[in-house]
Structures are given as C-alpha cells and as structure tokens.
Amino acid sequence: MAENTVEGTASPTRRNVLRIEDLAIDYRQGFGRTFRAVQGITLDIAPGETVGLVGESGSGKSTIGNAVLGLQPPAEGSVQVLGEDVALRGRRSHEPGPVQVVLQNPYRAFNPFKSIAWSLLEPLTAAGGGAKPGRDGLVSAALAGVGLDPSYARRYPRELSGGQLQRVAIARSLISDPALIVCDEPVSSLDASVCGQVLNLLTAKQRERELAYLFISHDMNVVRLMCDRVYVLYRGRIVEQGSTEKVFADPQHEYTRKLIAAIPDRAESLRQRAANAV
Numbered sequence: 001m002a003e004n005t006v007e008g009t010a011s012p013t014r015r016n017v018l019r020i021e022d023l024a025i026d027y028r029q030g031f032g033r034t035f036r037a038v039q040g041i042t043l044d045i046a047p048g049e050t051v052g053l054v055g056e057s058g059s060g061k062s063t064i065g066n067a068v069l070g071l072q073p074p075a076e077g078s079v080q081v082l083g084e085d086v087a088l089r090g091r092r093s094h095e096p097g098p099v100q101v102v103l104q105n106p107y108r109a110f111n112p113f114k115s116i117a118w119s120l121l122e123p124l125t126a127a128g129g130g131a132k133p134g135r136d137g138l139v140s141a142a143l144a145g146v147g148l149d150p151s152y153a154r155r156y157p158r159e160l161s162g163g164q165l166q167r168v169a170i171a172r173s174l175i176s177d178p179a180l181i182v183c184d185e186p187v188s189s190l191d192a193s194v195c196g197q198v199l200n201l202l203t204a205k206q207r208e209r210e211l212a213y214l215f216i217s218h219d220m221n222v223v224r225l226m227c228d229r230v231y232v233l234y235r236g237r238i239v240e241q242g243s244t245e246k247v248f249a250d251p252q253h254e255y256t257r258k259l260i261a262a263i264p265d266r267a268e269s270l271r272q273r274a275a276n277a278v
C-alpha cells in the first residue's frame with residue numbers, strides 16, 4: 001500500500017490518488033427518514049493501481065463510486081482525490097475534475113441526440129472549455145486511441161455496437177487526462193466476445209499514463225483478472241480487503257468465501273480471450 005508521506009513530508013509522487021476515510025452515505029426515504037447505504041468505508045488507491053470493489057447487488061458499490069465522483073455527499077467521513085476534498089472541489093467547475101467514469105450501459109451514458117464528437121468533448125465543454133480550434137484533432141486522436149476510425153465522430157450512439165460505444169466511453173473518460181476512473185461494471189452489459197477487448201483497452205490505457213481505477217464489479221473472474229487489490233463489501237460495510245492474490249487464495253470472511261465458491265470457472269477462458277483480443 002502506498003505511503004502518504006515520505007519521512008514526514010507530503011510526497012506528490014507517492015501520495016494516494018483516492019483516500020476515503022470512515023465514509024457513511026445516507027439516502028432520504030421521505031417523512032424525514034434516511035437509509036444508511038454504506039458505513040465506515042475506509043479505502044485508498046495509489047497512482048497506477050486498480051482496486052476492486054466487489055459485493056452482491058445492493059451492497060453499496062455504486063453508492064461509493066458516486067461519492068468518489070462527488071455525486072453523493074458524505075453523511076460522515078471524507079472522500080479526498082489527490083489530497084483535495086471532493087465535496088469542496090465540486091464547487092469549482094472551471095476545469096474538468098481528476099475523476100471520470102465509465103458505466104455499465106454505454107447507451108444510457110450518452111445523449112442519443114448528440115454526435116460522438118460532441119459527447120467525446122463533453123468533459124471539456126461541461127467544464128466551460130467551449131468550442132476551441134484544434135478540437136477536431138483531439139476527437140480524431142481520442143477515437144484512434146481506442147482503436148476506432150475518426151469517421152465515427154460524425155455518428156450517433158445508436159449507430160455503434162455496445163462494444164464500440166464502450167470504447168467511446170473510455171475515450172471520453174480519458175480526454176481530460178484524469179488521475180482516476182471509476183469503472184462501474186464496465187463490461188457487465190457487453191457481449192462476452194468484446195468483454196476481453198474492453199478489459200485489454202483499460203489495461204493498455206492504464207500503462208500509458210499512471211492511471212488509477214476504482215473497479216466495481218460483481219464478476220469475480222473479471223476482478224481477479226484486473227485488480228491489484230480488492231475490497232469486499234457486504235451490506236454496506238467492508239468485510240475484507242487485501243491483495244487480489246491473497247483474498248482469492250485465502251479468503252478470511254465467510255461472505256468472501258461464498259463469493260469465490262460461486263465463481264463459474266471462466267477465468268482461464270477470459271484470460272485467453274484478453275490475450276487474443278486486439
């Protein structure tokens with residue numbers, strides 16, 4: 001695990017990209033009642049690291065992802081990205097944030113009435129960048145970077161396959177050069193044949209820059225393939241954490257053991273698919 005300080009001084013190179021401390025998130029339920037979705041979450045991610053967040057449906061994975069994106073205010077605790085509180089940063093909107101997102105269903109993640117070029121530039125224009133000269137080149141480069149022809153810029157989301165559109169979603173998440181990407185079930189809605197390609201693309205992009213991923217998934221095979229470390233979430237609390245290797249080889253919590261026992265033996269085929277994918 002990365003150190004926050006070296007000999008007592010803050011080191012920008014070693015500092016965590018993400019630091020969540022004792023986080024609790026509440027949802028309003030009406031009549032003044034609240035529902036505490038997650039509680040006591042402490043989690044960190046170092047530059048270049050992929051950290052998995054696993055757990056059954058409703059365990060609070062997306063809630064934590066949304067808190068990292070600044071979309072859910074903490075009821076307790078804090079979320080810091082690059083040493084800055086997310087809740088405070090959200091109020092300054094003149095530059096794209098250091099956290100971007102790739103969601104499960106790419107068709108829901110894009111405005112169906114806007115071209116791919118428009119959507120790709122959205123993180124920059126939303127931050128107040130506006131249309132600037134040279135942005136055509138940026139769009140072409142972004143598409144080429146995820147293996148798509150520049151002519152896709154003129155298309156609309158419905159004119160792309162799910163796998164192609166997820167590539168565009170990855171390109172969009174990269175366009176503002178973030179430090180961290182929240183990947184919330186990034187391959188769960190994709191056909192198995194393109195799943196390996198998209199995972200490969202994420203790995204390649206991480207190597208190009210010191211990009212960190214918070215990788216949310218209920219698919220333990222994908223987590224095993226992608227993640228350096230794993231946090232296991234059960235009913236809104238972290239019940240286990242550690243290196244992927246250790247958690248899979250020697251799970252300590254009963255719930256983790258159940259998750260691992262339920263894995264269909266797909267890991268090898270997924271690895272092979274990733275190796276064969278372009």
Ligand SMILES: Nc1ncnc2c1ncn2[C@@H]1O[C@H](COP(=O)(O)OP(=O)(O)OP(=O)(O)O)[C@@H](O)[C@H]1O
Pocket residue numbers: 027028035037055056057058059060061062063064218
């Ligand atoms: N906007 C909301 N308002 C009220 N309750 C919510 C809201 N969003 C999520 N919840 C509740 O919070 C809990 C955690 O939900 P969350 O979406 O974080 O789970 P998840 O682990 O991402 O599940 P899945 O694997 O199905 O995506 C669930 O009980 C859910 O019903």
Ligand SMILES: [Mg+2]
Pocket residue numbers: 061062063184
């Ligand atoms: Mg979710």
